Amino acid sequence: xxxxxxxxxxxxxxxxSMWQIMLAGFFGVSARIKKFFLRRNSKDQEx
Amino acid sequence: MDNSKKIxxxxxxxxxxxxxxxxxxxxxxxxxxxxxxxxxxxxxxxEELAKKNLLIAHKEVNEAGFSPDAYKIIQPExxxxxxxxxxxxxxxxxxxxxxxxxxxxxxxxFGMSLKDASSYNIQFKDGRPILIxxxxxxxxxxxxxxxxxxxxxxxxxxxxxxxxxxxITLNQLLRIHIDGIPLDLASTLLPKRSWFKPALFFHIxxxxxxxxxxxxxxxxxxxxxxxxxxxxxxxxxxxxxISSLYWEPKGTEWGDYFGNTNYSETAIEEKRDIVSKxxxxxxxxxxxxxxxxxxxxxxxxxxxxxxxxxxxxxxxxVEKNYLAIKSKKEKNLxxxxxxxTNPSPSLGWNNKESASLIERGPxxxxxxxALIHHLAISNNVPFSMVADFFSKICKALIIEFIPKDxxxxxxxxxxxxxxxxxxxxxxxKEAFENFFSIKEFYQxxxxxxxxYLMKKRGQ
Numbered sequence: 001x002x003x004x005x006x007x008x009x010x011x012x013x014x015x016x017s018m019w020q021i022m023l024a025g026f027f028g029v030s031a032r033i034k035k036f037f038l039r040r041n042s043k044d045q046e047x
Numbered sequence: 048m049d050n051s052k053k054i055x056x057x058x059x060x061x062x063x064x065x066x067x068x069x070x071x072x073x074x075x076x077x078x079x080x081x082x083x084x085x086x087x088x089x090x091x092x093x094e095e096l097a098k099k100n101l102l103i104a105h106k107e108v109n110e111a112g113f114s115p116d117a118y119k120i121i122q123p124e125x126x127x128x129x130x131x132x133x134x135x136x137x138x139x140x141x142x143x144x145x146x147x148x149x150x151x152x153x154x155x156x157f158g159m160s161l162k163d164a165s166s167y168n169i170q171f172k173d174g175r176p177i178l179i180x181x182x183x184x185x186x187x188x189x190x191x192x193x194x195x196x197x198x199x200x201x202x203x204x205x206x207x208x209x210x211x212x213x214x215i216t217l218n219q220l221l222r223i224h225i226d227g228i229p230l231d232l233a234s235t236l237l238p239k240r241s242w243f244k245p246a247l248f249f250h251i252x253x254x255x256x257x258x259x260x261x262x263x264x265x266x267x268x269x270x271x272x273x274x275x276x277x278x279x280x281x282x283x284x285x286x287x288x289i290s291s292l293y294w295e296p297k298g299t300e301w302g303d304y305f306g307n308t309n310y311s312e313t314a315i316e317e318k319r320d321i322v323s324k325x326x327x328x329x330x331x332x333x334x335x336x337x338x339x340x341x342x343x344x345x346x347x348x349x350x351x352x353x354x355x356x357x358x359x360x361x362x363x364x365v366e367k368n369y370l371a372i373k374s375k376k377e378k379n380l381x382x383x384x385x386x387x388t389n390p391s392p393s394l395g396w397n398n399k400e401s402a403s404l405i406e407r408g409p410x411x412x413x414x415x416x417a418l419i420h421h422l423a424i425s426n427n428v429p430f431s432m433v434a435d436f437f438s439k440i441c442k443a444l445i446i447e448f449i450p451k452d453x454x455x456x457x458x459x460x461x462x463x464x465x466x467x468x469x470x471x472x473x474x475x476k477e478a479f480e481n482f483f484s485i486k487e488f489y490q491x492x493x494x495x496x497x498x499y500l501m502k503k504r505g506q
Contacts, residue, residue: 012230012258014266016197019257020281021271023249024192027280 051113055399056167062182066113074105075112076119080182083159084119087184092157096178101150103172103179124172126179127333127354131401132166132202133221134383134391136366137210137294138373140218143169143176144203144289148282150178151193155279160187164195166202166227167401173378190272193281197258200250201227204289208251209233211292212241215362218384225395230255246288296363296370314491318498321489322414322445323347325500328487329443331411337387337440338418342368342380345414349380356410358385387418387436388426405439409503413441416498419475420449420456424467430478438482443502448475450495472497 050069057064062080066073076084087093096102105121112120132140143166151161161183168180185194193199202221205228209217213236220228234255241247310318326334326348336345339357341364349355357380359365368382385391390404415437422428437444449456451470460467476485483501490497 012262013197015258015261016200016254017192017268018261018266018271019254020192020196021268021273022257023281024273024277026249027277027284028274031276031280 053113055397056395056401058396060180060182064113068110068113072123072125073108073110073113074121074123074181075114075117076121076182077116078118079116081118083185084182086159086186087181090157090159092154092159092184093181095153095157096150100173100175101146101153101178102181103170103177105181121181123179123181126170126172128356128381129170129402129407130356130381130383131221131391132169132206133218134385135218136362136369136382136384137207137215137218137296138366138369139171139176139382140166140203140210141207141289141292142373144199144207145286146176146178147199147203148286148289151195152279152282154184155187155275155282158187159184160193161195164199164202166221171381174372174376174380187275190274192268192271192273193278196281197230197254198227199285200230200254201233203227204246204250204285205230205233207289207292208241208244208247209236211294212238215294222391222394225400230258244288244291246284246291250285250288294366296366310491311493314493318416318447318491319344319347321491321498322416325445325487325498326351326353326412328500329412331443333410334412334414335408335410335440336414336416337385338415338421339368339382340364342371342382344416345380345382346377348412348414349377352379354379355381357382358387360384360386387422388428408440410441412443412445413437415444415446417447417449417455419446420453420459420470423470424456424459427466430469430475431481434479434482437479438503441503442506443500444479444483446479446499446501448472448497448499453495 052067054065054067061077062083063074063076066075093102097104103123103126105123108120108122110120132143135143146169147161147164151164154160162185163183168178168183169176170179171177206218206221209220209228217236230251234252237247237251242252322344331348331353334345334348334353334355336342336355336357339345339359340361342357345355345357357368359382362384365382365384372380372382385404393399393403393406394401419433422433423430437446450472451467479485479501483503485499485501487500488497
């Protein structure tokens with residue numbers, strides 16, 4: 001793969017971008033979970 | 048363009064480049080980058096980063112452009128010595144990585160994003176890392192993935208993971224792979240337990256698989272969305288991953304340095320005083336201490352506000368030195384890893400992208416204390432070649448001669464055939480006097496070791 005990369009036939013950048021897009025779903029869910037716990041904690045403190 | 052010289056290291060960037068004019072370093076901002084440069088300056092991002100010492104400060108100057116497509120010429124603050132990631136200790140690379148992520152996080156708040164995350168864009172100034180590439184920012188594009196994600200993983204995460212979990216010297220792979228360690232290679236080299244570390248699982252192992260999977264497929268990103276929340280989470284995930292990587296400096300080549308020498312406490316004080324006196328006599332603007340170990344003698348110059356580079360072959364010694372600098376907030380000392388018998392070469396396109404050690408010199412003064420026997424005996428380098436090398440890297444030299452009957456030299460000879468009949472003070476002096484004139488010398492009381500102050504001939 002290293003040789004193909006050096007010659008420009010393989011662009012690992014495209015795969016990286018696609019992998020980020022795939023991660024987006026995971027990170028989106030993780031952000032929602034964090035938000036939920038933050039809200040719950042602040043509610044607990046208010047109570 | 049009289050007296051102007053383009054620094055070829057920045058040739059890949061269409062946004063601009065660095066050039067030298069009358070010994071002063073300038074950066075040309077090209078018309079191509081005008082819009083992003085204006086956004087950087089007008090959004091408040093530049094001010095925020097420069098105020099926090101995260102981005103090198105600059106001033107706009109009225110110099111003529113180096114080429115016709117100049118939009119602006121800026122003069123960045125001076126960095127006394129340019130170092131490269133393969134010369135940094137574990138914590139130096141880690142701090143550079145965390146700085147990059149912190150800058151990216153702040154940039155997003157101002158509607159901008161780092162378009163590259165190269166470790167070569169970071170330098171050390173006043174004991175801490177700083178981003179030196181003012182032209183690394185672009186307007187944040189809503190729903191676009193982070194353009195510098197792959198580069199960050201290759202330049203920072205992969206080498207740090209390899210150094211932490213496999214072998215500390217694997218940062219030397221950065222010498223071969225100048226755009227960072229390929230992720231498939233890092234994934235192969237990392238131990239199995241690295242799969243259980245979330246950041247390494249996602250950003251190295253699965254990332255490498257993703258690159259391979261999409262390598263022969265047509266990728267259309269236009270219809271894909273990567274929200275700002277996801278981008279912030281990605282940055283945070285990388286930050287947590289980098290922060291969780293550690294390396295404990297143990298098993299050092301030198302161990303307890305002063306426990307290993309035959310110096311008494313009084314002799315060490317004598318040596319310190321004479322080296323300090325010699326440094327004051329030279330009044331250097333830049334000092335290289337080669338074989339600096341934990342930087343004990345380097346501090347004789349750095350404490351006088353002289354920028355000092357403390358080179359050592361031992362990653363543990365360099366790491367300890369850096370951690371001490373951090374904890375004491377020392378400003379003029381930069382510890383770097385360097386094997387003197389195989390110093391950093393010039394690398395990259397046309398051998399001009401990163402400079403060799405010699406090209407970054409000469410220093411006004413070099414210290415070579417308790418070093419000569421390691422070069423001449425452990426590595427079979429003749430005195431004449433050692434002297435020749437020092438004449439290329441410094442204008443003045445403080446060098447310690449260790450005689451053959453010294454216990455440290457005897458220790459080196461213990462397990463090898465003595466081929467070193469010519470190892471004597473007379474031959475040492477004769478070799479060095481071909482390049483230097485001896486200005487002063489001092490014999491350490493209670494030992495036969497001699498410290499010389501030499502000046503390069505013709506200086």
